Amino acid sequence: MARQLRACASCLIVGLLLIPWNASAQDREVNPIGRAIKATFLDPMTYPPAMLTYDGTMRDWQTSQPFFKNGFVEQNPRFTLSGRPGDRAVSYETGRNQILKDSLSVLAVSAVHNFSTQLIEQALRDRYPEHRKMVTAIGWIERSAVASLMSYQLAGPHYRQWRDNQRLIAELGIR
Numbered sequence: 001m002a003r004q005l006r007a008c009a010s011c012l013i014v015g016l017l018l019i020p021w022n023a024s025a026q027d028r029e030v031n032p033i034g035r036a037i038k039a040t041f042l043d044p045m046t047y048p049p050a051m052l053t054y055d056g057t058m059r060d061w062q063t064s065q066p067f068f069k070n071g072f073v074e075q076n077p078r079f080t081l082s083g084r085p086g087d088r089a090v091s092y093e094t095g096r097n098q099i100l101k102d103s104l105s106v107l108a109v110s111a112v113h114n115f116s117t118q119l120i121e122q123a124l125r126d127r128y129p130e131h132r133k134m135v136t137a138i139g140w141i142e143r144s145a146v147a148s149l150m151s152y153q154l155a156g157p158h159y160r161q162w163r164d165n166q167r168l169i170a171e172l173g174i175r
Contacts, residue, residue: 036118045143046114049150050107056158057099063165065092066174106154110147117143 040046064074068089074080079095080087089095121139125132168174 032119032122035122036115039118039122040111040115043114043118043143045140045147046110047107048147049110049154050103052151052155053106053158054099054103056155056162057102058096059162060158060165061092061095061099063162063169064089066169067165070174106150110150113146114143 061079068074073086074089075085077083077085077087078098079090081090082088090098117139121135124135128135
């Protein structure tokens with residue numbers, strides 16, 4: 001997560017350095033940072049990676065509980081008592097809290113990415129007013145693609161594990 005955050009921050013800085021701000025009287029009245037913050041909060045692409053990460057990981061965690069009650073061990077070191085794979089799992093509450101923290105960090109990375117994208121997009125629209133629709137469309141496409149990729153990479157394995165857990169519970173007759 002820290003690496004992704006640094007990458008997003010680097011892109012923001014490079015983008016802001018490469019794109020000069022228009023300096024008209026109207027632009028001075030509108031704060032570009034405030035506009036970007038508002039656009040980030042209102043952008044529906046800010047939230048899916050965190051929501052899907054939370055949902056997928058919770059489904060995985062919930063369907064893993066019957067295994068733990070029957071003596072199985074956890075392979076994810078982030079959810080074991082010792083911090084090593086193949087050990088006893090942490091309590092349900094501890095795991096749920098870890099999942100919530102993970103999801104909030106995903107939300108932070110997504111928000112930083114969308115905020116930087118909003119700033120760059122605003123600067124491009126100001127600099128090239130004749131291409132406002134194109135810049136806006138490209139911004140939507142980029143934010144949607146990043147949100148989709150983040151969601152797939154972070155939540156996908158947990159949804160697959162959830163499905164596998166359900167199948168195995170049915171096959172083994174575990175309660």
